[in-house]
Amino acid sequence: MKTEQLIAILSRDLTPVRPIAPVGRRVLLWLALSLPAAALVTWHAGLRPDLAARLIEPHFLLTEAAALLTALTGAYAALCAGLPDQPRWKLWLPLAPFALWLATLGQQCWDSFLRLGPAGLTLTTDTMCLPAIAEGGLVPAIVIVILLRRGGWFRASHACLCGGLAAAALGTAALNLYHIEDAAIMVIVWQLGAVALFSLIAALLGRVVLPPPASPLAAEKN
Amino acid sequence: MSDEDPVLRKLMAAAQRGESASYARLLETLLPILRRAAHGRWRAASPADIEDVVQETLLALHNARHLHDPARPVLPFVLGILKLRGADVLRRRHRLAARESALDDLPETSTALATNSEQEEVLDAGTLRASIERLSPGQRQAIEMTKLQGMSLEEASLRSGMSIAALKVATHRGLLALRKRLGGGQ
Numbered sequence: 001m002k003t004e005q006l007i008a009i010l011s012r013d014l015t016p017v018r019p020i021a022p023v024g025r026r027v028l029l030w031l032a033l034s035l036p037a038a039a040l041v042t043w044h045a046g047l048r049p050d051l052a053a054r055l056i057e058p059h060f061l062l063t064e065a066a067a068l069l070t071a072l073t074g075a076y077a078a079l080c081a082g083l084p085d086q087p088r089w090k091l092w093l094p095l096a097p098f099a100l101w102l103a104t105l106g107q108q109c110w111d112s113f114l115r116l117g118p119a120g121l122t123l124t125t126d127t128m129c130l131p132a133i134a135e136g137g138l139v140p141a142i143v144i145v146i147l148l149r150r151g152g153w154f155r156a157s158h159a160c161l162c163g164g165l166a167a168a169a170l171g172t173a174a175l176n177l178y179h180i181e182d183a184a185i186m187v188i189v190w191q192l193g194a195v196a197l198f199s200l201i202a203a204l205l206g207r208v209v210l211p212p213p214a215s216p217l218a219a220e221k222n
Numbered sequence: 223m224s225d226e227d228p229v230l231r232k233l234m235a236a237a238q239r240g241e242s243a244s245y246a247r248l249l250e251t252l253l254p255i256l257r258r259a260a261h262g263r264w265r266a267a268s269p270a271d272i273e274d275v276v277q278e279t280l281l282a283l284h285n286a287r288h289l290h291d292p293a294r295p296v297l298p299f300v301l302g303i304l305k306l307r308g309a310d311v312l313r314r315r316h317r318l319a320a321r322e323s324a325l326d327d328l329p330e331t332s333t334a335l336a337t338n339s340e341q342e343e344v345l346d347a348g349t350l351r352a353s354i355e356r357l358s359p360g361q362r363q364a365i366e367m368t369k370l371q372g373m374s375l376e377e378a379s380l381r382s383g384m385s386i387a388a389l390k391v392a393t394h395r396g397l398l399a400l401r402k403r404l405g406g407g408q
Binding site: 001003004006007008010011012013014015016017018019020022082083084085086151152154155212213215216217 | 237238239240241242243245246249250253273276277280281282284285286287288289290291292293294298299301302303305306
C-alpha cells in the first residue's frame with residue numbers, strides 16, 4: 001500500500017480522542033489510590049510495637065524515605081516510558097533512590113559486621129517478606145497497570161519494570177511499618193530481593209500486560 | 223524547535239477533536255519530515271524499509287493520538303514514535319532476513335526449495351506401484367484394500383474373505399516388505 005493511500009484511510013471517519021492527563025497528575029492519582037491501600041494493609045497487619053522508637057532513628061527514616069522515593073520515581077518512570085517523547089534520563093530516574101536504598105542498607109550491614117563480626121551477617125529464612133510485599137504492592141500494581149494500559153504501550157518492558165519496582169517498593173515501605181526485621185543483611189536479601197524479583201517478573205510480562213493496540217487497518221478490513 | 227510546530231500543534235489538537243481534514247493535513251505535513259528523519263537515522267536501510275518504517279510510524283501515531291499532550295510540541299512526539307517503531311520494524315526485518323532466502327534469485331528448475339531432495343525418488347509412484355506388484359497376493363490385496371482404497375478392516379474382510387487378524391498381519395508384513403524394497407529400512 002502506498003503511504004498516501006494509508007493517510008487517506010487513517011484520516012477517513014476519524015473519531016475524537018480525549019488526551020490523557022500529564023504524567024505528574026497521573027502519578028498523583030497512583031499515589032492517591034495506592035497509599036491508602038498500603039496503609040490499609042499496614043493497619044490490618046498491626047503496627048510494629050517499636051515503631052515510635054524506630055521513627056526517630058535516621059537509618060530507619062532514610063531507608064523508608066529511599067523506599068518511598070523509589071516507589072514514586074518508579075511510577076513516574078513507568079508512565080514516562082509509555083510515552084514516545086520522554087527523555088531517557090526520566091526512564092532511569094528510580095535508579096538513584098534505589099541505589100540510595102541499597103547503600104543505606106549496605107552501610108548498616110557493614111556496621112553490623114564491624115560490631116559483631118561474621119555473626120552480624122547471619123542469614124536466616126524469612127518467609128514473610130515475599131507474600132507481604134506482594135500483598136502491600138498488589139493494589140499499587142493493579143493501579144499502575146490500568147494507568148499504563150490507558151497511557152501508552154511504548155517501551156512496554158521498561159514501563160512494566162518500573163511499574164513493578166514502584167509497587168514492590170511501596171509494599172516494602174509498608175512492610176517495614178508492621179514487620180520487625182532489623183538485620184540489614186536480611187532486609188537486603190529478602191526485601192530488596194523480593195523487590196528485584198517482582199520488578200523482573202513485571203518486565204518479562206511487559207508485552208502481555210501492555211500489548212500494542214490492533215492496527216487501524218484491521219478495523220478497515222472488517 | 224521547528225517553525226512549523228505551532229501549525230502542527232493546532233493540527234494535532236484538531237485531530238484529537240476528530241477533524242478528519244486537519245488530521246489528513248497533519249499526516250501529509252509529517253510525511254516528508256518522517257521520510258527525511260528515517261533516512262537520516264537508518265542510512266543503510268533500503269527505500270522499501272524506510273517506507274515501511276514511515277508507515278508503521280503513521281499507524282502507531284494514529285493509535286497514540288490521545289497520548290499527545292496538547293501543551294507539548296508535536297515533532298518530538300512523532301519523531302519519538304519513529305525512533306521506537308522504526309527500531310522494532312528493522313529489528314523484525316533483520317530477524318526474518320536471517321531465517322529466509324530470497325526466491326527471486328533462484329532459477330525455476332532449482333532444487334534448492336525442495337524440502338527433501340530424495341523425496342521425489344523415494345516416493346516415485348511408478349516405483350511404488352512396481353514394488354506393490356511384487357508382494358505376495360495376500361499382502362498385495364491387503365495393502366491395496368486398506369491403504370490405497372482406504373477401506374476399513376471390516377469392509378476389506380467382507381470383500382476378501384480374509385479374517386481381520388489375517389488382514390492385519392498381511393498389511394503389516396506388506397508394509398515392512400515395501401519399506402525394505404524402497405530403501406527406507408526398518
